[in-house]
């Protein structure tokens with residue numbers, strides 16, 4: 001089992017994970033929570049590794065044809081990015097009708113879900129793992145999303161925003177379009193799961209016999225199609241006071257990181273190379289030694305999409321390795337519109 005709680009924000013760590021990929025183990029076990037998944041996503045999302053580099057790195061060590069499961073999964077990421085490029089802001093609204101009218105779904109994520117206190121072990125374990133590591137296995141993301149939408153009747157959009165904020169690998173295309181896939185608003189049918197499916201793929205602490213998801217697929221389908229007031233539990237939620245506090249999300253870097261406002265005078269008459277949170281790979285070898293490398297965060301983006309402290313530190317630490325100046329400000333302050 002890989003160590004999920006450690007994603008050092010360095011190229012070395014990214015390359016070391018890349019060299020550890022075993023495509024045949026991956027294909028055999030990727031659906032299992034403790035299977036041989038790669039943990040590459042924070043590095044891919046933030047550009048420490050590009051998809052072509054991942055593919056070349058794995059192909060150089062293993063024979064990998066285009067039909068391989070691993071290539072297929074990289075393809076999903078690329079596909080979601082293409083959909084975002086073509087549909088733009090439309091991906092933040094339902095692409096087609098879901099199981100129920102939009103008004104049947106709540107516009108907030110209930111506190112018991114956010115505090116890992118639903119009483120359904122698979123859901124509470126997923127939320128705990130998310131907060132503790134900033135990472136969640138794909139199957140756990142699917143279970144969590146399915147429960148939140150189809151059992152609790154929470155609108156996919158608010159739930160997708162919540163998950164995005166806590167992930168180290170949060171990617172608007174992969175995240176919001178995956179939620180739509182589970183909702184059935186971006187695919188031909190919604191994704192439902194039951195306790196038997198969890199028992200097949202998850203370790204003991206996640207198993208949820210006797211809970212609301214311990215039903216047949218037919219019964220779960222009926223439950224998902226039953227309009228109730230959004231967010232209301234369709235099962236008993238324990239009244240114990242939760243011991244877990246949701247980590248806060250921040251619209252800007254923690255103050256101790258001392259990011260400055262843009263100062264054009266500091267780079268006057270100099271060649272400038274900009275580094276942003278999604279291109280944290282190697283600097284180009286062709287960069288002239290006098291070039292000033294400036295790391296930037298766009299504050300207007302983060303007012304809309306806040307991040308966990310863990311993610312701010314991950315990105316800021318790598319940026320500090322690459323950039324001598326680090327600025328944050330609205331896109332207009334960088335001359336962007």
Ligand SMILES: Cc1cc2nc3c(=O)[nH]c(=O)nc-3n(C[C@H](O)[C@H](O)[C@H](O)COP(=O)(O)OP(=O)(O)OC[C@H]3O[C@@H](n4cnc5c(N)ncnc54)[C@H](O)[C@@H]3O)c2cc1C
Nearest residue numbers: 037038039040041073076077138141169170171174175178
């Ligand atoms: C509700 C939900 C939300 C998601 N949100 C995100 C997100 O914000 N950012 C994100 O990168 N992925 C997201 N995914 C996709 C997937 O869960 C993660 O990419 C994967 O779990 C990352 O872990 P890994 O690197 O160990 O994946 P591995 O299984 O080892 O896969 C290697 C790489 O392939 C790509 N990949 C694998 N599976 C998928 C997939 N189903 N969709 C898209 N790309 C995939 C990723 O780049 C991943 O790093 C989401 C999936 C769901 C169901």
